[in-house]
Amino acid sequence: MTRTRRRFxxxxxxxxxxxxxxxxxTTAAATPEQLTHGKMLFEHQWTVGDxxxxxxxxxxxxxxxDSCVACHFQGGVGGGGPNQNNVLAFQVIPMRGRRNVxxxxxxxxxxxxxxxxxxxxxxxxxxxxxxxxxxxxTNECGTYxxxxxxxxxxxxxxxxxxxxxxxxxxxxxNFASVQIHGVKRSLGAISACLDGDMSQMLAGxxxxxxxxxxxxxxxxxxxxxxxxxxxxxSNPLKPQPIPGAQKPDEKAKWDMDRKQLRDLVAFxxxxxxxxxxxxxxxxxxxxxxxGETVFSRxxxxxxxxxxxxxxxxxxxxxxxxxxxxxxxxxxxxxxSEFKLPVSHPTFEEWKTPPLWGVADSAPYFHDGxxxxxxxxxxxxxxxxxxxxxxxxxxxxxxxxxxxxFLKSLRAPAMP
Numbered sequence: 444m445t446r447t448r449r450r451f452x453x454x455x456x457x458x459x460x461x462x463x464x465x466x467x468x469t470t471a472a473a474t475p476e477q478l479t480h481g482k483m484l485f486e487h488q489w490t491v492g493d494x495x496x497x498x499x500x501x502x503x504x505x506x507x508x509d510s511c512v513a514c515h516f517q518g519g520v521g522g523g524g525p526n527q528n529n530v531l532a533f534q535v536i537p538m539r540g541r542r543n544v545x546x547x548x549x550x551x552x553x554x555x556x557x558x559x560x561x562x563x564x565x566x567x568x569x570x571x572x573x574x575x576x577x578x579x580x581t582n583e584c585g586t587y588x589x590x591x592x593x594x595x596x597x598x599x600x601x602x603x604x605x606x607x608x609x610x611x612x613x614x615x616x617n618f619a620s621v622q623i624h625g626v627k628r629s630l631g632a633i634s635a636c637l638d639g640d641m642s643q644m645l646a647g648x649x650x651x652x653x654x655x656x657x658x659x660x661x662x663x664x665x666x667x668x669x670x671x672x673x674x675x676x677s678n679p680l681k682p683q684p685i686p687g688a689q690k691p692d693e694k695a696k697w698d699m700d701r702k703q704l705r706d707l708v709a710f711x712x713x714x715x716x717x718x719x720x721x722x723x724x725x726x727x728x729x730x731x732x733x734g735e736t737v738f739s740r741x742x743x744x745x746x747x748x749x750x751x752x753x754x755x756x757x758x759x760x761x762x763x764x765x766x767x768x769x770x771x772x773x774x775x776x777x778x779s780e781f782k783l784p785v786s787h788p789t790f791e792e793w794k795t796p797p798l799w800g801v802a803d804s805a806p807y808f809h810d811g812x813x814x815x816x817x818x819x820x821x822x823x824x825x826x827x828x829x830x831x832x833x834x835x836x837x838x839x840x841x842x843x844x845x846x847x848f849l850k851s852l853r854a855p856a857m858p
Contacts, residue, residue: 473709481710484703485511486520489674491554496676499698503675504558505550505686510674511707514604518803519857521714524604526811530673531562534790535569536596544787545569547689548672549599558686562599568689571595598790602655603811605796606804608855609757611712613652613797614662616752621649621761648763650788655809657763657794663708670699670707678704715855717800719756722851734848737841741833746795746826758798758852765791765825791825803854816849817842 473481484495488510493501507530508514514524535545553559575591650657653665667680671691676698677683682691683698699707722728738744747758793809806812807819823831834842 473706473713477706477709478713480703481706481708481713482520484699484707485515485710488513489676489698493698495703496698497700498696499677500695501676501698503552503554503683505553505560505684506675507548507551507673511669514673515607518606518608518800518854521607521711521857522854523606523804526603526806528604529811530602530604531599532602533565533597533599536598537784538572538596541569544784545689547684550684550686553686560687564687565689566595566597569597600790601810601812603806603809605655606800606854607711608714608800608857609716609754609797610653610662610665610714612716612754613757613761614712616652616754616761618649620752648788648792649761650763650794652761655793655796656788657761658788662712663704666708666711667704670704680704715857716754716756717803717852717854719799719851720853727847730844731848731851734841734844734846737837737845738848741837741845742827742830743834743845745830747798756799756852758801759795761794763788763792763794764827765789766793766823766827767791767825798849799852800854801852802850816846 651660659665671681813819
C-alpha cells in the first residue's frame with residue numbers, strides 16, 4: 444500500500460469515528476472525587492485574595508457574580524437565572540482603522556468603585572462616527588444629496604443566564620452528524636420549494652455548541668470564558684479582563700489551575716439532562732401528545748429538532764437563525780471598508796436554544812424578555828416568522844395543546 448493510500452485510509456477511518464460518535468466515547472469518565480471538587484468550585488463564593496485562587500487575585504477585579512451558582516440556580520444547581528442576573532454584552536462593527544469585530548461585557552460589579560464599568564465607557568472606547576461625507580445620487584426625478592446620519596458602531600444586548608442541564612451530552616454531539624442533519628433539511632426545503640411549498644426554510648448557520656451566538660465549540664471553552672468574564676477568574680484558557688479596557692489581562696496570574704478547571708468542567712458535564720414528564724391522567728397525556736404533533740406541523744421542530752447526534756429530546760439543531768427585529772445600521776455593515784465577517788453572527792442571529800427543561804427555565808429568549816412560553820412564541824420573527832404566524836392562526840385547542848407539550852419538558856430534579 445502506498446503512503447498516499449495509507450493516509451487516505453487513515454483519514455477515512457478517523458472521519459468515520461468522528462461521524463459515528465465513537466471518538467468521544469473513549470474519553471475517561473470523571474472520578475467521584477473530581478465531581479465533588481467540581482461541585483464545590485461551582486458553589487464556592489469567591490472573594491478578593493481567595494485562598495483557592497493560588498497566586499491569583501481571586502474575585503474580580505470586575506465581575507458579574509461571585510460564584511457560578513449565583514446565576515445558575517433555577518430548578519437547582521446548574522439551572523438558568525432570572526432577569527436580575529442578566530449580563531450586558533456588546534459587539535462593535537469593524538470600521539476604517541479597526542479591522543476586528545470587538546466584543547465584550549459591561550461588568551456590573553467591581554472590587555473598587557473606581558473600577559466600575561459603564562456603557563458610556565464602552566462608547567468612549569469605540570466612539571460614534573460623525574460628519575460622514577454626503578452622497579449624491581440621481582434618478583428619474585432628479586439629483587439628490589443624502590447626508591448619512593451619525594453612526595454608533597456599538598450594539599448592546601442583554602443576555603439571560605442559560606440552564607446547563609445536559610451540557611455534557613451536548614458537548615459530545617458530533618458536528619459531522621449535525622452537518623448531515625442540516626444538509627438533509629436544506630435539501631428537503633429546496634425540494635418542497637420546487638413543489639410550490641414556500642413555508643420550509645434552509646438550515647441555519649453552524650457555529651458552536653454553546654453560547655447564545657454559538658461562540659464556544661466546547662463545554663471547556665464555555666466554562667473557562669464564564670469563569671474569567673463573569674467572576675474574574677483567570678485560568679489556563681482565558682485571562683480575566685482589564686477593568687474598563689475591554690482587553691484580556693495577559694499578565695494576570697491564574698486564579699484557577701488546570702485541575703480546578705478540569706474538575707469544574709467535569710461537574711458541569713455531569714449535570715443530568717432534562718426529561719419529558721407526561722401527565723398521569725390519560726386525557727391530559729393525549730393533549731400533550733397532540734401538542735407535539737402541532738409543534739412539528741407548524742414548523743417548530745425544523746429548528747427545535749427533537750433528536751440530534753444521538754441525543755434524544757434536545758429540541759435544537761444548534762444552528763444560528765435571524766429571529767429578531769432587524770437592527771438598522773444605516774448601511775454601515777454592508778458599506779464599511781471592513782465588513783462584518785461572513786463567519787461572524789449578525790446582530791439578529793441567535794443559536795436555537797435546546798427546549799429540554801424549558802418548562803422550568805423562564806424567562807425566555809436570549810435577553811429574558813419573554814416571561815411566558817406564549818410570549819416567546821409570539822416574539823419569533825425573521826426565519827421563524829412563518830411558524831409564529833401558524834401558531835397565531837391555529838385554533839385555540841391546538842395552541843393550548845402545544846403549550847401543554849412544552850410544559851411537559853421539565854428540568855431534572857436537582858438539590
